[in-house]
Amino acid sequence: MQTNELHDSPPVLNDEHWMARAIELAKKGWYSTMPNPRVGCVLVKNGQVLAEGWHQRPGQGHAEVEAIAAAVNVGAEIKGATAYVTLEPCSHHGKTGPCCEALAEAGVRRVVYGMEDPNPQVSARGLEYLRSQGVEVHGPVLEDECRALNPGFISRMLHRRPLVRLKLAMSLDARTAMANGESKWITSAAARSDVQRLRAGSCAVISGIESILQDNPAMNVRRDDLGLSKDLCDLATERQPIRVILDSALRMDPKSQLLSKPGKVLICTLDDPQSEKAKALKAVCPELEVIQAKAWQDRIDLHWLVSELGKRECNEVLVETGASLAGSFLRRGLLDELIIYMAPKLLGSKARPIFELPLDTMAAHLPLMIDSIEPIGQDWKITARPDIES
């Protein structure tokens, strides 16, 4: 009989297995937890899931609290369970009580965490508290995967600035538009839908006034283009990323499409943010804020911009713009990631380059690290980052 039991029992499920499940849960909040981190939690006892939770929206329960509530709801006995949580349980009293206290009070015997709190000033306090309450603590488990849930949140905690990601669509010969500006559409619908998901996962989207005046984009997240399940579409569209426009001379057209869409718009200008022009813009867009930018070489200082968005609790920001502003971000060392959608076509040598980046010698080249190149529809998605080691 013992032999039969062994034969019939499922494979041993280890810490990595349950952490992978917690990561899946965290991802459900991909488009809605910001500015908070994406976190998932699984309560396991005797090799069985008691309950699961994930952090859905700011102001709502953290993943651990959601999991405990779910367990209580079904009458499960939490005492003696193991909690798998992708991020160290918080130790501070915010909009909800500290999760480390909630776990200890619920009688959790063991906590397995994915990564420590990235804020060096609070890091490990939640774990210390748990240990002080006699709870066994183990981790980090699947740390890289857990960190990948929150690259922007981690950047903000460590460096007080968001993760800055540039997105662009180019041809195989690295052209983003024809000489006359024509650029619709270089890539296919599948790639454009992927861009919508990038937007939806961002706290802010940045563009330059030139691109706005040229193309009159809405720059919003569009439900029909997301290609997500109904639940995720609901979460993704109940908030919109802040649309940030760099507009030194305040040339924004009050009839711009982006001013007519729901969601916050932030115009950064070197002009007077209280001018009649600014007032006229605010009259057509109640959620518009016009702010005075810091200048650097007669242009808006991009370091100031990134810092300002960090203060506004932006985790991930997406730059969607032309070669000139994209080149400035790159040259000033402000890009953490490049997402390039490459279409299988040639636009020719007269078409516009991806970056205004005047270099004279091979030695002056900008080295990149390419993390992946994957097919998406008929295009290819290149994920790269500046190689600061080289």
Place this chain on the structure above:
Amino acid sequence: MQTNELHDSPPVLNDEHWMARAIELAKKGWYSTMPNPRVGCVLVKNGQVLAEGWHQRPGQGHAEVEAIAAAVNVGAEIKGATAYVTLEPCSHHGKTGPCCEALAEAGVRRVVYGMEDPNPQVSARGLEYLRSQGVEVHGPVLEDECRALNPGFISRMLHRRPLVRLKLAMSLDARTAMANGESKWITSAAARSDVQRLRAGSCAVISGIESILQDNPAMNVRRDDLGLSKDLCDLATERQPIRVILDSALRMDPKSQLLSKPGKVLICTLDDPQSEKAKALKAVCPELEVIQAKAWQDRIDLHWLVSELGKRECNEVLVETGASLAGSFLRRGLLDELIIYMAPKLLGSKARPIFELPLDTMAAHLPLMIDSIEPIGQDWKITARPDIES
């Protein structure tokens, strides 16, 4: 005992299994069979290999003849065997006797072929002969893989022209050199070694006089850079691809490195191929041939060139050149394949484009099919072809 036999017997090996082995054998001749096709042959009897053969060099035995000789050599009884051969056995009397006769005479019971003879004028005659001799014929088997052994040979048989492949090395922003011409080295050693193997598998390598005068390349196959086994290096370097230079005004420098390396050089010119200059060049390079090219719009006619190389029994030719000539090949619809090595770096917006290709509207774009993008060293190898369907 029967049960035990069943239990111990290897899995049933089907026609695909043995054809895959024949394809492996054919690949051994990758760098040495031209202008003949790459062909492999396996003789199988009672589920066991009797002997194997592959076509090594022009003038030497075809794969079938080699396999039969190998079987005879070890005293194996061929009668009743099955022959797996990647290409329909030949029916003509060339430098060796017809393989279809050799197979029938040897008593082969069954012939499995990978693809028919691509020459429409002789196609299927070898198979017909075999059937007429009472040999069972089956195929095509793994036809796509067998065709991929000989894209240039097939092109020459069907269209009387070689397969024309363009190779280039570019940065992620699709630049092949700095404005001043500096281009060493965009890609890493692994990619450059792959280019050596492309060269070694080609019957001819084409370049323009501008590139030669600028960079003074040797354009030969270098043993140490091939990254192949000793046997394959021996085969690959005992012949060199014809180095073809487009030199309208006969500006070739007699001190050019390429004239001092072993192997044939073909200079195509619109100037007088009997001039004093031509004689001076031939004096330093005995294997040099200077020929009169056909003109098209005051330049060398690339259609004429490709046709001429077909007449010279070139199967695969490799174009290694700058943006101007590369753009001409592309615009005239002469490229069958593009092999692009993309380095993870940006060379900037002043650097040289991959093609001189002046287009004005999105509608005028050149559509491509991307067959694969694979990492090679720290670079990425893109295999693409013009999408003539679009």
